[in-house]
Amino acid sequence: MSAKINSQPRPAVADAAAGPFPLQPPPTFAKVDIMNFLRRLAARIVGHAIRIFARAITAVRADWQGIEPVPRQRVYFANHTSNGDMPMIWASLPSALRREVRPVAAADYWLKNKLRAFVGPEVFNCVLVDRRPEVKDKPMDKIIAALDEGSSLIIFPEGNRNMTDDPLLPFKAGLYNMGLARPDVDLVPTWVANLNTIMPKGEVIPLPLICTVTFGTPMHVQVGEDKDAFLARASNALLALAPKVTK
Amino acid sequence: MSSTTVDILLLAFGSFGILIGLTFLGEVLRARQTPGTQNPVLETFMTRVQSWWGMVAFVGAALLLGKGGVMVLFAFCSFAALREILTMTAKAQADHIALALGFFVVLPLQYVFVGMGWHGMYTVFIPVYAFLLLPIVSALRGNADRFLVRVAETQWALMIAVFCVSHVPALMNLELGQSSDRSVLLIAFLVMVVQFGDLLEYFFGRRIGRHKIAPGLSPKTRRGVLCGVLSAMCIGALLHWITPFGVLGAAAMAGAASLVGMLGSLVFAAIKRDRGVKDWSHLIPGQGGFLDQLDSVIFAAPIFYHLTRYFYG
Numbered sequence: 280m281s282a283k284i285n286s287q288p289r290p291a292v293a294d295a296a297a298g299p300f301p302l303q304p305p306p307t308f309a310k311v312d313i314m315n316f317l318r319r320l321a322a323r324i325v326g327h328a329i330r331i332f333a334r335a336i337t338a339v340r341a342d343w344q345g346i347e348p349v350p351r352q353r354v355y356f357a358n359h360t361s362n363g364d365m366p367m368i369w370a371s372l373p374s375a376l377r378r379e380v381r382p383v384a385a386a387d388y389w390l391k392n393k394l395r396a397f398v399g400p401e402v403f404n405c406v407l408v409d410r411r412p413e414v415k416d417k418p419m420d421k422i423i424a425a426l427d428e429g430s431s432l433i434i435f436p437e438g439n440r441n442m443t444d445d446p447l448l449p450f451k452a453g454l455y456n457m458g459l460a461r462p463d464v465d466l467v468p469t470w471v472a473n474l475n476t477i478m479p480k481g482e483v484i485p486l487p488l489i490c491t492v493t494f495g496t497p498m499h500v501q502v503g504e505d506k507d508a509f510l511a512r513a514s515n516a517l518l519a520l521a522p523k524v525t526k
Numbered sequence: 527m528s529s530t531t532v533d534i535l536l537l538a539f540g541s542f543g544i545l546i547g548l549t550f551l552g553e554v555l556r557a558r559q560t561p562g563t564q565n566p567v568l569e570t571f572m573t574r575v576q577s578w579w580g581m582v583a584f585v586g587a588a589l590l591l592g593k594g595g596v597m598v599l600f601a602f603c604s605f606a607a608l609r610e611i612l613t614m615t616a617k618a619q620a621d622h623i624a625l626a627l628g629f630f631v632v633l634p635l636q637y638v639f640v641g642m643g644w645h646g647m648y649t650v651f652i653p654v655y656a657f658l659l660l661p662i663v664s665a666l667r668g669n670a671d672r673f674l675v676r677v678a679e680t681q682w683a684l685m686i687a688v689f690c691v692s693h694v695p696a697l698m699n700l701e702l703g704q705s706s707d708r709s710v711l712l713i714a715f716l717v718m719v720v721q722f723g724d725l726l727e728y729f730f731g732r733r734i735g736r737h738k739i740a741p742g743l744s745p746k747t748r749r750g751v752l753c754g755v756l757s758a759m760c761i762g763a764l765l766h767w768i769t770p771f772g773v774l775g776a777a778a779m780a781g782a783a784s785l786v787g788m789l790g791s792l793v794f795a796a797i798k799r800d801r802g803v804k805d806w807s808h809l810i811p812g813q814g815g816f817l818d819q820l821d822s823v824i825f826a827a828p829i830f831y832h833l834t835r836y837f838y839g
Contacts, residue, residue: 338606338609338807338809340808473613476617476619479619479622481619482619482622482623484622484623484626484630486612486622486625486626486629487605487609487629488609488612488613489609489610489613489807523802
């Protein structure tokens with residue numbers, strides 16, 4: 280992957296649409312432009328379709344408890360119970376914020392087939408990270424690079440989907456490292472309610488129940504705060520957003 | 527234009543007239559407040575009036591479109607209401623298929639049966655077939671944890687959100703010894719008397735109400751309910767020309783529907799209180815959910831349907 284691609288002067292939007300993994304080196308300029316345009320158009324259409332589908336089925340609603348829906352650089356860190364979590368947060372953001380947000384997602388999942396390789400990098404504009412230790416491209420470098428480009432991020436600090444009865448798994452260190460490396464960025468706890476019932480693992484048909492995405496008060500790593508203390512504080516802040524419905 | 531269409535338009539314009547009056551009254555009261563203060567009763571009144579504008583527009587358009595429009599409108603209401611209830615009920619992954627069947631099979635089939643005018647089917651489909659078959663689907667997954675609670679709450683949700691709501695469009699199927707398309711006007715009659723009764727119950731309850739009928743659940747008072755039902759009866763009598771009931775009959779039917787509706791909204795208040803929520807959802811801005819808006823109509827519809835069928839069918 281080539282220095283050649285990176286050195287081409289291309290507008291930022293086209294770059295974003297092409298995603299972090301352009302699949303082949305481009306043959307000619309005119310053809311690239313048309314293909315880029317078509318792929319971008321398709322990505323926008325698919326994006327709208329996903330958003331409309333999410334809203335029609337789950338009436339997904341953003342509850343802005345701790346922040347205003349204004350364009351600011353943020354890392355939205357959310358609970359993870361279902362593959363629908365990321366599209367749901369994405370769909371609940373107003374368009375000005377949605378354009379600036381990049382979900383951090385596993386490369387092995389999103390590059391598994393051609394459809395996913397289109398939807399993940401191009402529709403959602405994911406930052407794809409490879410967690411295998413032998414890979415040279417370290418996830419945190421890519422995340423920091425995305426932050427330095429001015430993007431907001433969606434991350435799932437539990438690292439994996441939570442299949443347990445506990446509301447949250449212990450957080451991985453990534454959130455702390457981001458907060459430490461880029462202390463100006465707001466870390467926003469984001470609770471996605473109900474998705475484990477809407478689309479539990481192993482089910483095919485999503486249930487049209489109401490999904491609420493609650494955004495809490497932004498956090499930062501405080502001076503001298505160690506990793507465990509910060510992660511515990513972040514985890515509690517996220518848990519505090521879970522709606523209390525007695526059942 | 528048929529006489530039914532003329533009547534629907536008359537009702538729509540009459541309702542718009544009343545809404546203009548209510549909006550004007552509310553704005554005058556707002557303007558007379560001391561600046562910077564807000565009267566919560568007035569604000570609630572105004573948000574209600576606002577959502578009524580939408581409701582009159584939607585119901586009016588649906589009635590003008592005829593059977594198809596009405597079926598689509600109420601099927602959508604059923605879907606929204608079922609989604610609101612099932613979001614709050616007890617369920618496990620073992621119920622996933624049963625719940626999906628509820629949304630994607632039971633609900634559409636119920637409206638197909640209503641659309642076919644198959645009275646013998648749509649009155650028993652959910653109380654008998656769904657009641658017996660959905661728990662079987664849940665049981666096959668082999669999770670016994672709180673099983674009865676789960677299946678009972680699912681069934682209750684289907685009864686309220688699909689069975690009861692579908693009895694509003696089912697009014698079109700009643701043969702009442704008049705030209706057949708006039709049955710659609712019964713929908714306008716039911717919705718109007720119940721909703722106006724609710725509004726006036728709220729008004730009188732706040733003005734002269736004393737004894738709460740269900741303390742801890744709802745601010746409804748004895749006097750408020752009495753005045754609301756009496757007002758609904760007057761409105762019913764005024765609207766007798768769109769019904770086959772006659773003046774006294776229309777007043778009695780309106781009173782029955784309004785009373786059942788008001789008491790029904792107590793049931794919804796109890797459920798919301800139990801689940802610790804104030805509103806069913808946030809789908810109607812400033813109003814809560816579809817269920818918050820439709821609760822009394824939902825309870826009144828099957829009773830109104832069967833009373834009409836028994837006495838006038």
